[in-house]
Amino acid sequence: MAGDERAGHVGSSVEAVFREEHGRLLASLVRRYRDLDLAEDVASEAIEAALATWPVQGVPANPGAWLLTTARRRAVDRLRRDTTYAAKLALLQVEADRTDPAPPPVVGADLPDERLQLFFTCAHPALPAEDRAALTLRCLAGLTTQEVARAFLVPPPTMAKRLVRVKKKIREARVPFRVPDATELPHRLPGVLQVVYSIFTEGYAASSGPHLQRLDLAEEAIRLARILRRLLPAEREVAGLLALMLLVHARRGTRTGPDGELVLLRDQDRGRWDRAAIEEGRALVVVALTAGPAGRYGVQAAIAALHAEAADLASTDWPQVVALYDVLHALAPSPVVVLNRAAAVAVRDGPEAGLALLDGLAGEPRLRGHHPYRAARADLLRQLGRHDEAATAYREALDLAGTGPERAHLRRGLDAVESSRADREPGAPAPG
């Protein structure tokens, strides 16, 4: 039936509108009422109202303004009913909205975008680190509590409890909704970028579960970084972060095989990398590294760009990759950077040189439970034909590895060195 078709079409465009508008709507309401719970409640009521009326009346010309007007009217109703709650919020704007019989419809095509302050609230250092990403996904990416729970692989009631607790802290400790001023921004922006990057890395290399990649999370992180890029066009590290994620995400289709198994960079079919994402990422790397000192995301993006530009592993500019890791280590020293640098040195100068650097990290406490370290050592030992040591290192990595595909990859490595040992071919080159 034609009517049903039309309703179906409106239904899907309604969903698309909500994905886009939810964060903006919530941010506007939070700025107005300074209360995340009230803002969330009336935002979802406005969305419910839209779901009821839009399929009948059609999507309004300015959906965002329609939603904001509806949400504000709901807020006024609620504040009139609950004067205690209104008194608690005790804000001039609330007072004005409460006495105003009906808020005038919001007009104008361009609503002010107030999401930036919400980004800084969600990533506030006073909030538990593990809840910042969850809150950002809930408030700015517009995910439901259920979807956020799925993203972090926790039961929905657990996630709901965590979100309630973190919102209670925002409300009762009065964590402000504001964009830090120019002197504070350099201290606070890295926290926001860290939240977005942590969402991406969880999507790119899930820490547990049956799948190696959870692309929806990676795509949410890229979407959030695009919003930040529009809101903070002068911040080169925002460009760097977006570049890094686009360049890494460009390889998504080739990182796993037909059965979900892990495919290493050297074996990936580079012809299937996403050229559009690479081109966009490369242009952003230029922005990130121009007109000022490089930041950590810009440098990591530059490394990712070198891989993206190379036709294969051998023709990659490894001296440049190693040099960029040196820059990165100076900016943000970490054993993981040393580990990645060692892997690059292993290709540039041979497995022996890489292994020597890895063995220098043996006492590093932060790598004790880090399976990529064990796996990298195992692969180099295998390349050197040191099969007994390789087998030990593969077993150590297997004791630590998170996802099924990573474990399967390590198991294949272990099987290969064990069969080499069985064949008594200690010097045989590693297959693949």
Added chain:
Amino acid sequence: MKYVLLINAGAIDEDGGAAGCTVEDWVEFDQEVRDSGVFVSGESLADLVTATTVRVGEDGERTVTDGPFAETREVLGGFYVVDVPDLDVALDWAARCPGARGGGSVVVRPAADFSN
């Protein structure tokens, strides 16, 4: 909104003061808090050896003991109550407090509001 800044002294030097800051630092900070108009109250606590603990059991019996003595290196050394608009401003005051330096820390806790 009222926030209580609980000042935990880190390493104590031989004069019983927090290492890493001078008496002048404290006088200057105290003056700033008072001059800015955010000051509600504040005390620095006398040496821990002067502390006495009282407990009342279910039978109403009062127990008085000497102490407590610090089991960790951090000891509550004093507090300020400030009235500021939000947590960020409270955190700024905490960061300016000499007690936050030299291995010490300042715990910022909003005062509970029972007025509503």
